[in-house]
Amino acid sequence: MRKRLTAALAAGVLGGALALTGCTSAGQDHQGHGSSSASTPASSDGGMDHSSMEHPMDGGPAPAGIKTAAAPKYPVGTKVILTADHMMGMDGAKATIVGAYSTYTYAVDFTPTTGGDPVKDHKWVVQQEIKDAGSKRLADGTEVTLEADHMKGMKGAKATIASSTDQTVYMVDYEAGGMKMTNHKWVVESEIKPAS
Template sequence: MKKQWTLLAAAAMLALSGCGGNGNDGGNTQGHTATAVTTEQGDTAHMNHSTSSELPEGMKEAVNPKFNIGSEAIMKTNHMPGMDGAVATIAGAYETTAYSISYTPVTGGERVTDHKWIVQEEIKDAKASPYESGADITVTADHMPGMKGAVATIDSAEPTTVYMVDYTPTTGGDPVHNHKWVTESELAPVK
């Protein structure tokens, strides 16, 4: 029983520390991304609020996106709790290829599987054409602890418009600003 409480306390501390940010963001939560990692004990938790609002070098704004900057859309995805069904305000729209990846954090720990999303411009020395499923790449994105510099395997690739969005989680809590990334297929018009 003591071991279970110790594991529970450790998981809670990990989850809380991942949500803290570094205090340099002026109160904004940027690039809010989460991925569930299942341990052998069955716990799931792996969340981070990236503090960078910078775009990767080479990002190209979408010329005619389905959702314009400043408009609202309903999110139909659950990269993290409270996203599915939340009303998002579009903060940016970019043409690229979005990738779902699996990787082991450079900081150690459990392998992260099916992390959605990184984009073509977040791959070290990216080639001009999209990568195929199964390709190994080096990640330059810093969405999660231990992601930057990790060697990842591409699970899927989707040429699409990706959106940076602001939203308030349906589960409550502080508004999230500049979440990177939501694909066009994960958004629906507000009715």
Template sequence: MKTSKSLTTIAAVAAASALLLSGCASSEGDEATQHSQHETPSETASSEDHSENHEHAADGGQPPTGIEEASDPTYAVGDEVTLTADHVPGMKGAKARISGAFDSTTYSVSYTPTDGSDPVKDHKWVVHEELESPGKAPLKDGTKVTLNADHMPGMKGAEATIDSSTEDTVYMVDLDMDGMTMTNHKWVVEDEVQPAE
């Protein structure tokens, strides 16, 4: 009788333990499922992409001191245009309005942001007037410069290298892109703009 009672007690303890363990495993499994539902790699990537879309300030501000307004630009202030530039996701094909047209040397640059973020390659664009003591334009490809432009976090004061340059008319534009209204966005050049369709 004692043996039978002991076996019954052991069986009951074993069953309770198994039930308890399966409950823990189920709870942990549910928690892991909840995390995977809220933090999937594609959603994480999507939110990161979304933040990259908005690194540029919503209001680009005034043109830099010393830049000359274009005397006879292809697109005048107020003209509606379509952008062919793809500097950031959502820009290519976006409708925009010209908010400024200027004559300047415009550079694509690579730089390491001063805020510790990842290096930026081939950033389009900065104008000659946004460089610290640049000397006479145009600067040669490979020239080292210091940026006074403040288009994105960590840009102002960063050391940069000129990747390429153009003498095309350069424009500031107002546009709606990816749910965000941007005013005086700097910059797009002549061959990145076409008449609105």
């Protein structure tokens, strides 16, 4: 009986350790968003650790219907430095602009469809990633349904617009913590500075 109990405990500990180490293998942990849970651990960079909120390594193409910016400050191919801290390792990372778009861009509060703590002030989703958004800028406080699929549990989630901007919004390739993120969505112009 004692041997069986010891084996069961060891298997449980090992399984938990494997689950924790595999947490970021498919994507990058999402950082810098508030949470309703006081028990959510803080990350080393001061943001909130949402290890269940992973971005895929490749963000895929821009959404249908989004308009390419006519004269962006940072054209496609420009090398830049990111100042956004949406995810661990992002602030200060070297990046390459792979898309520049003219649209409305929103920070949103939402609860993942997969359950878990609500995500506050998620940056960013664009107009074309919101169901039935139309072409006019949505007011703060508007309740919407997300079509963006940046993270697990995001697509189909009910959300509230926290804030918005009409700055040029960019898709970028960058490296952080030895992982290469391609077509990362999104950073706005104020979250980028020229590479020195």
